Amino acid sequence: MLRRFAVIIAVLIILWQLVVWLTQAPAFILPPPYDVGQALVRHFDEIMFHASVTMVEIVLGLLLGCTIGALSAWAILRFRHVRNWFLPVLVASQALPVFAIAPVLMLWLGFGMGSKIAMATLIIYFPVTAALYDGLRNTDSGWINLARIMGASNHTALKYIRLPAALPSLGSGLRIAAAIAPIGAVVGEWVGSSTGLGYLMLHANARTQVDLMFAALLVLAAFAVFLYFGIDYLVKRTVFWQSETNLETT
Amino acid sequence: MTSVALKLSLSYGNECIFEDFSLELESGKLVCLLGKSGSGKSTLLHFIAGLLPSDVARGSVVTDDEIPLGGRIAWMAQQDLLLPWLKIIDNINLGSLLRGNRTKQDRDQAQQLLKDVELEGVENRYPHELSGGMRQRVALARTLAEQRPVNLLDEPFSGLDASTRYQLQGLASRLLANRTTLLVTHDPLEALRMADQIFVLDGRPAQVASPVTPPGDPPRQLADSRMGESYTQLMHQLNHPEVNQHAA
Numbered sequence: 001m002l003r004r005f006a007v008i009i010a011v012l013i014i015l016w017q018l019v020v021w022l023t024q025a026p027a028f029i030l031p032p033p034y035d036v037g038q039a040l041v042r043h044f045d046e047i048m049f050h051a052s053v054t055m056v057e058i059v060l061g062l063l064l065g066c067t068i069g070a071l072s073a074w075a076i077l078r079f080r081h082v083r084n085w086f087l088p089v090l091v092a093s094q095a096l097p098v099f100a101i102a103p104v105l106m107l108w109l110g111f112g113m114g115s116k117i118a119m120a121t122l123i124i125y126f127p128v129t130a131a132l133y134d135g136l137r138n139t140d141s142g143w144i145n146l147a148r149i150m151g152a153s154n155h156t157a158l159k160y161i162r163l164p165a166a167l168p169s170l171g172s173g174l175r176i177a178a179a180i181a182p183i184g185a186v187v188g189e190w191v192g193s194s195t196g197l198g199y200l201m202l203h204a205n206a207r208t209q210v211d212l213m214f215a216a217l218l219v220l221a222a223f224a225v226f227l228y229f230g231i232d233y234l235v236k237r238t239v240f241w242q243s244e245t246n247l248e249t250t
Numbered sequence: 251m252t253s254v255a256l257k258l259s260l261s262y263g264n265e266c267i268f269e270d271f272s273l274e275l276e277s278g279k280l281v282c283l284l285g286k287s288g289s290g291k292s293t294l295l296h297f298i299a300g301l302l303p304s305d306v307a308r309g310s311v312v313t314d315d316e317i318p319l320g321g322r323i324a325w326m327a328q329q330d331l332l333l334p335w336l337k338i339i340d341n342i343n344l345g346s347l348l349r350g351n352r353t354k355q356d357r358d359q360a361q362q363l364l365k366d367v368e369l370e371g372v373e374n375r376y377p378h379e380l381s382g383g384m385r386q387r388v389a390l391a392r393t394l395a396e397q398r399p400v401n402l403l404d405e406p407f408s409g410l411d412a413s414t415r416y417q418l419q420g421l422a423s424r425l426l427a428n429r430t431t432l433l434v435t436h437d438p439l440e441a442l443r444m445a446d447q448i449f450v451l452d453g454r455p456a457q458v459a460s461p462v463t464p465p466g467d468p469p470r471q472l473a474d475s476r477m478g479e480s481y482t483q484l485m486h487q488l489n490h491p492e493v494n495q496h497a498a
Contacts, residue, residue: 145301150348160333241377241378242334
């Protein structure tokens with residue numbers, strides 16, 4: 001796994017350098033990898049400070065989005081009125097791009113972290129809710145019959161059967177959430193902030209410090225990849241009974 | 251011990267599947283309902299288990315002690331229905347877990363049942379680590395752990411290979427002895443091996459012919475020469491529905 005990562009990164013850097021040589025692009029359009037590496041070292045403290053802000057926003061957004069999403073999915077499943085009245089609203093709300101409401105959030109929640117956490121929360125809320133609700137709804141009818149015959153209560157059936165049965169589906173939702181949560185946070189920072197990687201990139205771009213902008217971008221990408229594989233690992237460990245489909249044989 | 255008499259009319263959509271149908275399960279006996287696919291045998295079993303919504307199924311199930319059957323049956327299906335996230339011992343104790351009252355006794359009983367189904371030592375494994383035959387043994391243990399007056403078995407061995415099926419039929423037959431059981435199957439040999447009484451289900455609305463009672467006690471050896479006559483009888487009823495209608 002680690003070796004594969006190293007190979008992928010090496011190949012990407014070589015391709016990058018090749019593009020720089022072939023196109024003869026000036027450094028303020030596409031800085032060569034070496035310059036970006038230097039910028040990363042030179043501005044390390046500054047980048048790490050802004051990165052830590054963005055990471056906190058993303059992680060808190062993930063936690064909030066998953067918690068609210070899980071509660072919503074349970075409420076939609078459990079209460080008919082919530083299903084009938086709230087579900088259409090939920091779907092309709094997805095027609096509204098998060099980008100479009102970013103300024104409104106800024107207005108309401110201010111310039112600081114709150115609005116960015118809200119953005120990340122909003123952008124992952126729907127995939128998490130939809131995935132968990134689907135998982136909870138599509139429990140094998142054989143299991144449900146067995147639970148009814150055995151005299152299960154709603155609570156115990158949820159605990160021992162519906163919820164664990166929904167975990168693989170929830171896992172897919174979480175993977176998507178991990179991949180898109182950084183979008184929410186960074187868009188929030190672009191719209192208005194004085195900290196975070198999104199802010200740093202805009203700021204560097206305005207001062208034509210393109211190498212610094214690329215360095216910030218690299219750190220963001222690295223964190224996003226780390227987050228995705230971290231969550232993927234946790235999901236696989238939790239859903240241990242799901243053997244991976246053997247892709248080679250199909 | 252409970253004997254169960256059931257009478258029902260049942261329609262699904264516009265189709266009448268059972269009309270004034272009646273069947274008696276004698277206390278402590280294994281009754282087998284034999285029928286082709288689509289004969290309504292599985293629907294009947296779901297009705298007895300109370301799994302059909304009341305607007306499609308009208309009918310009554312009468313027990314000799316006049317206590318309703320709800321909460322007094324155990325269910326075993328063709329799929330083992332083991333929960334992949336629970337250890338084998340928790341799967342066997344699923345009933346008590348779902349009712350929120352598992353005790354040390356239940357655990358001990360589960361261990362004993364694992365011995366009975368010849369699977370000692372797998373209590374802390376997970377279902378995906380076991381073969382199909384082993385999993386169905388666990389399902390049998392889970393059914394027995396319920397200790398219910400009536401056991402309903404819906405083609406429990408259909409998914410297994412022939413030799414595993416044969417072993418499990420023998421095992422289940424011994425462990426279910428003296429428990430009121432209704433077994434539904436499409437396999438005449440399974441019926442002959444396990445049942446005290448066999449009813450062939452056929453037609454629309456479904457009827458049963460007079461029961462076939464194979465000689466000797468289950469589990470029977472299919473090589474037994476006396477089986478031939480019962481087998482012929484069953485195959486005749488299965489293939490000549492008009493005979494059933496007269497007999498019924």
